[in-house]
Amino acid sequence: MARELGISSEPLHGWYRKAKTDRAVAKPVRRVDSVGREDLKRLRKENREQQQMIETLKKATAFFVKENDR
Structure with missing residues (x-):
């Protein structure tokens, strides 16, 4: 060459x-098309909801561990 x-x-x-x-x-x-944007929006919402659920479960676990120790 x-x-x-x-x-x-x-x-x-x-x-x-x-x-x-x-x-x-x-x-x-x-490039993200309109379908991709909708998917991203849905996944972000789902992620937020799951993070909130995880925080709730952590608090519930701590509460029950504390109650169990009494």
């Missing part, structure tokens, strides 16, 4: 390594 371009292979290898590194580091850009 370098011969076809009329350059030495060293710069070509350097460019290849840099491009490979840049591609590995770059984050892909994702």
Whole structure:
């Protein structure tokens, strides 16, 4: 390839390594369509509800442990 371009292979290898590194580091850009937005909204709501349930269960567990120790 370098011969076809009329350059030495060293710069070509350097460019290849840099491009490979840049591609590995770059984050892909994702567009979210309306269905994706609705799913995200639903999942966030579900996550909030589950976090609230976890907190309630933690408090209930602490209460019953305390009551059991009496």
